[in-house]
Amino acid sequence: SQRQLAQAQKIDALGRLSGGIAHDFNNLLTVINASAEFLLHDMQGGQPLADDVRAIQDAGERAADLTRQLLAFSRNQVVQPRVVDVNEAVAGMDRMLSRLIGADILREVVPAPEAGPVLVDPTQLEQVLLNLALNARDAMPAGGTLRIRTLATELRPGEAEPGPDQPPPGRYAGVAITDSGHGMDGDTRQRIFEPFFTTKQSGKGTGLGLATVYGIVKQAGGYITVESEPGQGTSMTVLFPVTDAVDAPEPEPQGMDAAPDG
Numbered sequence: 001s002q003r004q005l006a007q008a009q010k011i012d013a014l015g016r017l018s019g020g021i022a023h024d025f026n027n028l029l030t031v032i033n034a035s036a037e038f039l040l041h042d043m044q045g046g047q048p049l050a051d052d053v054r055a056i057q058d059a060g061e062r063a064a065d066l067t068r069q070l071l072a073f074s075r076n077q078v079v080q081p082r083v084v085d086v087n088e089a090v091a092g093m094d095r096m097l098s099r100l101i102g103a104d105i106l107r108e109v110v111p112a113p114e115a116g117p118v119l120v121d122p123t124q125l126e127q128v129l130l131n132l133a134l135n136a137r138d139a140m141p142a143g144g145t146l147r148i149r150t151l152a153t154e155l156r157p158g159e160a161e162p163g164p165d166q167p168p169p170g171r172y173a174g175v176a177i178t179d180s181g182h183g184m185d186g187d188t189r190q191r192i193f194e195p196f197f198t199t200k201q202s203g204k205g206t207g208l209g210l211a212t213v214y215g216i217v218k219q220a221g222g223y224i225t226v227e228s229e230p231g232q233g234t235s236m237t238v239l240f241p242v243t244d245a246v247d248a249p250e251p252e253p254q255g256m257d258a259a260p261d262g
């Protein structure tokens with residue numbers, strides 16, 4: 001739809017803008033943080049002044065975290081699509097996820113053998129799954145169940161809403177990440193892909209996770225579906241076109257900028 005096109009252009013423009021700002025900002029923060037470190041080193045611990053310097057350091061570190069996320073969001077990454085088996089990709093992330101998700105959340109992995117190979121940059125696919133899993137975790141502060149399911153589906157002609165931003169009919173494979181967390185109301189669901197939209201408390205969310213996910217999935221020719229009800233949990237599904245290629249094609253260096261307009 002028109003709205004989604006405008007959205008994609010907004011994300012693109014914001015990516016460029018925030019990347020430039022984040023880069024310069026990061027350099028300034030390096031000076032601030034290093035100076036605080038020196039200052040603290042030259043002072044006797046326990047003085048009231050030392051507490052102030054530590055407060056500068058803490059805030060400086062948080063600001064540095066934020067600029068790193070901004071840079072990751074906007075980075076002119078070289079995209080290297082490869083033939084990726086979604087089941088292998090999910091299995092490969094198991095250890096990292098078990099560490100990040102914590103013991104209060106039950107993790108279920110349900111592989112669908114028919115989920116075929118897709119063409120996507122493997123690092124970007126990891127970034128997508130990680131963002132979705134971390135959002136699921138954040139939605140279940142008191143614990144719950146995180147289900148990671150691979151799937152294959154066929155999009156038939158006319159099935160997707162018409163519009164410039166819609167996936168073409170064909171076969172898709174991907175991953176559904178379902179949580180039993182607090183879910184979202186309609187207003188939140190409408191806005192989750194907007195850059196900087198977050199409902200998390202300040203310092204906890206940047207609102208860039210799903211904007212990044214959206215950009216990656218769109219660039220790979222895929223699409224995302226969201227199902228969520230307040231109090232009922234959330235299911236986010238990312239789908240990529242199934243490829244017939246057997247071997248990875250020669251990686252053709254392609255920056256974000258090289259993506260065709262529209």
Ligand code: ADP
Pocket residue numbers: 131135136139179181182183184188192193197198199200204205206207208209210211233234
């Ligand atoms: P952030 O995680 O920094 O807030 P995101 O772009 O990843 O940024 O997410 C934006 C918002 O979407 C979140 O703040 C939250 O309100 C909502 N959201 C995303 N995933 C979930 C989920 N699994 N359950 C409930 N709300 C979610």
